[in-house]
Amino acid sequence: MGEARLALQITEEDMLRANVYRLLAHALRAGPSRADLDTFAGMTGDDTPIGKAVAALARVSSGTTPEEAAREFHDLFIGVGRGELVPYGSYYITGFLNEKPLARLRNDMARLGIARRDDVSEPEDNIAALCEMMAGLIMGDFDGAADLTEQKRFFNAHIGPWAKTFFTDLEGARSSVFYACIGQLGAAFMDVEEQAFSMV
Amino acid sequence: MAKGNDKVATGRRDFLKLAGVSAVTGTAAIAAGSAGAEAAAPVEGAAGYRETDHVKTYYKLAGF
Numbered sequence: 001m002g003e004a005r006l007a008l009q010i011t012e013e014d015m016l017r018a019n020v021y022r023l024l025a026h027a028l029r030a031g032p033s034r035a036d037l038d039t040f041a042g043m044t045g046d047d048t049p050i051g052k053a054v055a056a057l058a059r060v061s062s063g064t065t066p067e068e069a070a071r072e073f074h075d076l077f078i079g080v081g082r083g084e085l086v087p088y089g090s091y092y093i094t095g096f097l098n099e100k101p102l103a104r105l106r107n108d109m110a111r112l113g114i115a116r117r118d119d120v121s122e123p124e125d126n127i128a129a130l131c132e133m134m135a136g137l138i139m140g141d142f143d144g145a146a147d148l149t150e151q152k153r154f155f156n157a158h159i160g161p162w163a164k165t166f167f168t169d170l171e172g173a174r175s176s177v178f179y180a181c182i183g184q185l186g187a188a189f190m191d192v193e194e195q196a197f198s199m200v
Numbered sequence: 201m202a203k204g205n206d207k208v209a210t211g212r213r214d215f216l217k218l219a220g221v222s223a224v225t226g227t228a229a230i231a232a233g234s235a236g237a238e239a240a241a242p243v244e245g246a247a248g249y250r251e252t253d254h255v256k257t258y259y260k261l262a263g264f
Contacts, residue, residue, distance in 0.1 A: 011213060013216040013217060016216070016221040016224065020221055022227045026227070039226040042225075042226060043226065044223065045220060046220050046223060047220075048218070048220030050223055050224075051223045054220070054223035055223075148212075185224075188220075192215075192216070192220075196212050199208055200208065
C-alpha cells in the first residue's frame, strides 16, 4: 500500500480531489454528526462554482442540527416506502437496481483489487461507495494503484454517466436543505472532474 | 508519469488549481472520525463502506 502511494506521486491537486470525494462519501453514507457540521461550517470558498457550493455548505451547516440533517437524510433516501431519491448507478442508468451497470462495476472492482466488506450487503453502485472508491483510487489505497488513465476509465464508466444528474436531483429535492448544498457541491465537482479528465 | 505527458499533466493541474477544489478542507478529521467509529474489522484492500439504513429499508420493503 505504502509503495503504491510512493509510486503514484500524488500531486496536491489530486489529494484535494480525494478530499472532495471523501466529503461527499461521508455525507451521503449517513447524516452528519455535530463535529462534521462544525467542520463544514469552518470551510470557506472562492468565486468558483465549487467555492460557492462550499460557502453555501458552510453557511447552512452552521445553522443545521444533526437531528435536522438526519431527518433530511431519512426523507431523501429512506422515506416511507421509498426515499425521494434512489442513489444507485444502476437505477439511474437503467431504471432498475442491480442491472448490468452493477455487474460491470463489480468486474472493474475485482480488476482493481477493491472488495466490498464482508459485513456489507448493499449494491456497490451506491453514490457514497463510488465516491469512496474514487478517493481510494486517487490515494492508491487499493492493491491496483490507479494512475490518471485508470481513474478516468473508472469515472467515465461508473460515475460520469449519472452522478451529475443525481447531484442535481439532490440539489433540487423537496426534502433538501443541508443536502441541497451537498448536491450543489457534488454537481459542481462532477463538472470539474469531467473537464479535468478530458485533459488526460 | 511519462515525459510526453508532462504538458498535459501541467494543464490539468493548473485547471484544478483554479477550479476551487482547495475550498474543501478538514476532511482528514472527518475521515479519521468515521474510521474510529466504524473500524470494527477493516479488511485489507477493501473500501470501508457500510450498509446504509436506506438500503436496509429498501431490502426489507422489497422482500429480499
